Amino acid sequence: MTEPMTGLTPTSYNRYSRYLHWLMAFLILFMVFLGWRFDDKDSLIFTRANLHKSIGILIILLTLLRIALRLVYKAPPAAPMSKWQIWAAHALHVGFYVVMIGLPLSGWLMVSTSTRDIPFFGMTWPHLPVPQTHDAHETFEAAHGLIAKLLFYVMIPLHVLAALKHQFVDKDTVMEHMVPGLKPRPILNYRWLLPIGVVGSAVVLGFGVLRGTPQTRNDAPPPVASVASSEAPEASASVSEAAASSVSExxxxxxxxxxxxxxxxxxxxxxxxxxxxxxxxxxxxxxxxxxxxxxxxxxxxxxxxxxxxxxxxxxxxxxxxxxxxxxxxxxxxxxxxxxxxxxxxxxxxxxxxxxxxxxxxxxxxxxxxxxxxxxxxxxxxxxxxxxxxxxxxxxxxxxxxxxxxxxxxxxxxxxxxxxxxxxx
Known part of the structure; x- marks a missing residue:
């Protein structure tokens, strides 16, 4: 459980923070790519939506845990850099914490405008006390989309480019804070498998999992199962023998x-x-x-x-x-x-x-x-x-x-x- 140290100064974040960093990186990227598929009209669209909601709640909980770890464990010292870079790095990190809470929170607010249950991996998550109106839903949906764009198109690219700059231009130890042993030299280091694997698996799974049968509005509807059936979003009614018997008044x-x-x-x-x-x-x-x-x-x-x-x-x-x-x-x-x-x-x-x-x-x-x-x-x-x-x-x-x-x-x-x- 100990971390590499020089005296009492850690050279990387504690292992739990590192684990959470890469887990959350995967989940956030996976959520973005999964969200892009909401326009795909197939038989598993609602299953994907429920998974999206569940992971969103999980990200809020993991973010709070990560903040707690940040307060408990001492962070490694910042690499030598100019004041504006220190300020920019600090602002970006704070921004990530805000967005990692704000993005799923806006989604939570959005789904709370409906009376539909909020799923959390098979359980039911509580609604937030917001008006269940169309206008409220539109407001939170717009905020959710805006934060997602800010994260994916601005913050993540800046974070990645800054890390690569530290690794290949400044040749300092910043990357080692999250990947111990990933030194600037040699360039070919097996530890690159971690960040590359996280991004690659998020892309593959985000675009590949839960692909249902494509449906069109002219599809012939299959029979509906009983009211307790699941996973047949395109079903129509095939009335069951278990229904109440016909009554002649x-x-x-x-x-x-x-x-x-x-x-x-x-x-x-x-x-x-x-x-x-x-x-x-x-x-x-x-x-x-x-x-x-x-x-x-x-x-x-x-x-x-x-x-x-x-x-x-x-x-x-x-x-x-x-x-x-x-x-x-x-x-x-x-x-x-x-x-x-x-x-x-x-x-x-x-x-x-x-x-x-x-x-x-x-x-x-x-x-x-x-x-x-x-x-x-x-x-x-x-x-x-x-x-x-x-x-x-x-x-x-x-x-x-x-x-x-x-x-x-x-x-x-x-x-x-x-x-x-x-x-x-």
Whole structure:
């Protein structure tokens, strides 16, 4: 645990500070290169984002530890240099400490403007007490980007160039402060493997890890797993057998006594939605619902449909995102756990195409909604497909940073494919 010394004067930083220096150098560079890939729209974009958040919090903790070590252990003396160089070196080092806290802190502030949980390597990190508004998010995001540019384009190049100047021009011992034995001569020294390895591995891993399947907004969505599924951000709804069984309500039956009642085949039914977040396609659906369907193409005036969706069954293939959808920023399932579409008026456009007109109640608000659909009935089996667009802002779905429609559009497409059997 002892360090090389001349008398009581250390010739390098203590080993713990050196270890932290190179670990943090790797993490910071890795974070920069990983952050550049946020524009890549693939199936692991949210996994990369969660890793970015986790490492950001880790950097704050490591910076505080490094400051503590700096106070406990004596630093090696500065190499002989002019006063302006001493001042510049001191200012740059202080600047690094400020930025190493300020950069992840601005990111922490930014994600705290959302109700979504902040991940920290599988655990949940607390939010900072900031307004959960779009304007606050934009402010902290701009600060985060500005500090990142200052670090990568100004401070790191200055730090590296200064170190190389000391090594090859001044030929002093500055590099040995962090790499003991890396003397100016001989130039070819195996100890160069440490700084080169740190930079190289940060580049390779930053650009190479967590590469998912490229996705486009026109990709055919795969089936959604259960609500507890993870790592399928492009999934749409394939309703599970574990969903609640179909309910046929007696009120509808009495209103249309001569109209066929239908029981939904959950294994062949999908209630799906699609939207995008900053240009990335998001597909999801609901796996739990009940449906009371009394419908006859020849008795549209007596037909009635009521579908009740359990919003807590939402699944978009990403647990973190699903938690955000259930929160008070979106569906607020603790207060309004159900969405209800009730259609009492139907029009026929041709032999197999109809329009259901009714009202959708969502997030405590009720709005008119029309659902165009096609229907084919063979004997006792009905196959229906329908599609409509819902304006989430009309129902107050999306608050705080999600109230704006630049990153998350107001219009959400809903697709329904349904198979049902005539009730016996």
């Amino acid at each position: 007696t009120a509808s039956a009495s209103q249309a006594a001569a109209v066929t009642n239908w029981v939904v085949d959950k294994s062949a039914t999908k209630i799906a939605f699609s939207t995008s977040l900053s240009g990335e396609a998001i597909n999801g659906g609901f796996s739990s619902y009940s449906a009371a369907i009394a419908f006859d193409p020849e008795q549209l005036d007596k037909s009635r449909v009521k579908v009740t969706i359990d919003l807590s069954s939402v699944s978009s293939g990403d647990n973190d995102r699903d938690g955000s959808l259930k929160s008070d920023a979106f569906f607020n399932v603790a207060v309004t756990p159900k969405a209800v579409f009730e259609a009492t008026s139907f029009t026929k456009t041709d032999a197999t195409h109809f329009v259901a007109k009714g009202r959708l109640t969502l997030h405590g608000k009720s709005q008119p909604l029309s659902l165009p659909f096609s229907l084919i009935i063979k004997t006792d089996t009905a196959t229906m497909t329908g599609s409509t667009t819902i304006d989430r802002t009309a129902f107050g779905v999306g608050s705080g940073e999600w109230a704006a429609t630049d990153a998350l559009p107001a219009k959400v497409k809903v697709d329904i494919s349904l198979k049902a059997k005539a009730a016996k």
